[in-house]
Amino acid sequence: MSEPRAASPYLLELDGIEAGYGRAALVLRGLSVRVPPATIVCLVGPNGAGKSTVLKVASGLLAPRAGRVLVDGRDVTGHGPQQLLSVGVAHVLQGHSVFREMTVAENVLLGGYTLRDKAAVARRAEVVREIFPVVAERWTSLAGLLSGGQQKQVEFARSLMVEPRVVLLDEPSMGLDPKATGTVFAQVERMRAAGTAVLLVEQNARRALQTADIGCVLDLGRVHIEGPARELLADPQLGELYLGGRPAEPSGRPAGPGDRPADASGRPAEPPPASKA
Numbered sequence: 001m002s003e004p005r006a007a008s009p010y011l012l013e014l015d016g017i018e019a020g021y022g023r024a025a026l027v028l029r030g031l032s033v034r035v036p037p038a039t040i041v042c043l044v045g046p047n048g049a050g051k052s053t054v055l056k057v058a059s060g061l062l063a064p065r066a067g068r069v070l071v072d073g074r075d076v077t078g079h080g081p082q083q084l085l086s087v088g089v090a091h092v093l094q095g096h097s098v099f100r101e102m103t104v105a106e107n108v109l110l111g112g113y114t115l116r117d118k119a120a121v122a123r124r125a126e127v128v129r130e131i132f133p134v135v136a137e138r139w140t141s142l143a144g145l146l147s148g149g150q151q152k153q154v155e156f157a158r159s160l161m162v163e164p165r166v167v168l169l170d171e172p173s174m175g176l177d178p179k180a181t182g183t184v185f186a187q188v189e190r191m192r193a194a195g196t197a198v199l200l201v202e203q204n205a206r207r208a209l210q211t212a213d214i215g216c217v218l219d220l221g222r223v224h225i226e227g228p229a230r231e232l233l234a235d236p237q238l239g240e241l242y243l244g245g246r247p248a249e250p251s252g253r254p255a256g257p258g259d260r261p262a263d264a265s266g267r268p269a270e271p272p273p274a275s276k277a
């Protein structure tokens with residue numbers, strides 16, 4: 001018999017997670033993150049803080065040693081990636097994962113391999129082609145001929161084939177120039193507009209917080225500060241510690257080529273004193 005579903009305002013919840021690799025010290029030490037439906041939540045923090053590890057726990061790639069993973073209030077702790085995908089959690093891994101020698105269409109349709117019904121695959125393909133126009137335009141091109149930003153959109157499109165309810169994005173702007181980064185973040189907003197929640201990890205923290213609804217600052221394996229992304233951007237102490245020391249841009253201007261990534265200065269000496277999480 002399946003467990004009764006508790007009513008929850010959150011689509012995805014990580015609650016008191018402790019996780020690490022092998023015998024090494026724990027990376028996550030009591031971390032909690034909540035993702036409401038159709039919301040972009042961004043994790044920022046120094047290199048090695050455990051941001052990618054959070055995504056691996058959320059997608060079932062790494063089993064936590066303690067704590068719970070909940071989807072729609074239902075406990076899915078310990079479930080593997082396939083099971084998490086089947087309840088609507090899709091993970092777009094760091095780096096580029098398109099098959100360069102295959103067409104855009106083949107790459108995207110691979111994302112629907114778990115869908116049994118051919119008509120459902122065709123319907124979803126139409127939906128993702130609408131969300132990502134470049135995917136529709138380059139449908140029959142070899143994926144390897146696309147630019148880095150276009151390839152990232154192919155990866156997004158592939159992840160949306162199964163109609164996930166939350167997509168975990170690990171460093172989507174990695175290796176992209178500022179223009180392509182802008183395009184990719186615009187597409188992240190389109191995913192939200194299409195009703196998909198996003199849990200985002202990004203080196204370019206300032207740019208990511210301009211797109212996100214909620215920001216979470218990770219340090220020492222926990223969420224130290226959580227709040228509306230715009231408020232985090234405007235916080236001078238946070239800017240100094242985690243966002244490369246530049247004052248927040250009141251206009252929400254996309255980051256320019258001179259913008260320093262969040263972690264350029266490495267781990268700060270002290271975390272901010274007051275935890276709002």
Ligand SMILES: Nc1ncnc2c1ncn2[C@@H]1O[C@H](COP(=O)(O)OP(=O)(O)OP(=O)(O)O)[C@@H](O)[C@H]1O
Pocket residue numbers: 021024027045046047048049050051052053054263
């Ligand atoms: N597969 C692995 N095996 C062993 N240790 C790992 C593995 N992956 C990550 N780690 C370690 O876990 C810690 C957290 O890594 P993680 O990649 O989650 O951090 P991050 O905040 O995403 O860092 P970055 O901003 O540099 O990508 C680091 O100390 C890292 O060396």
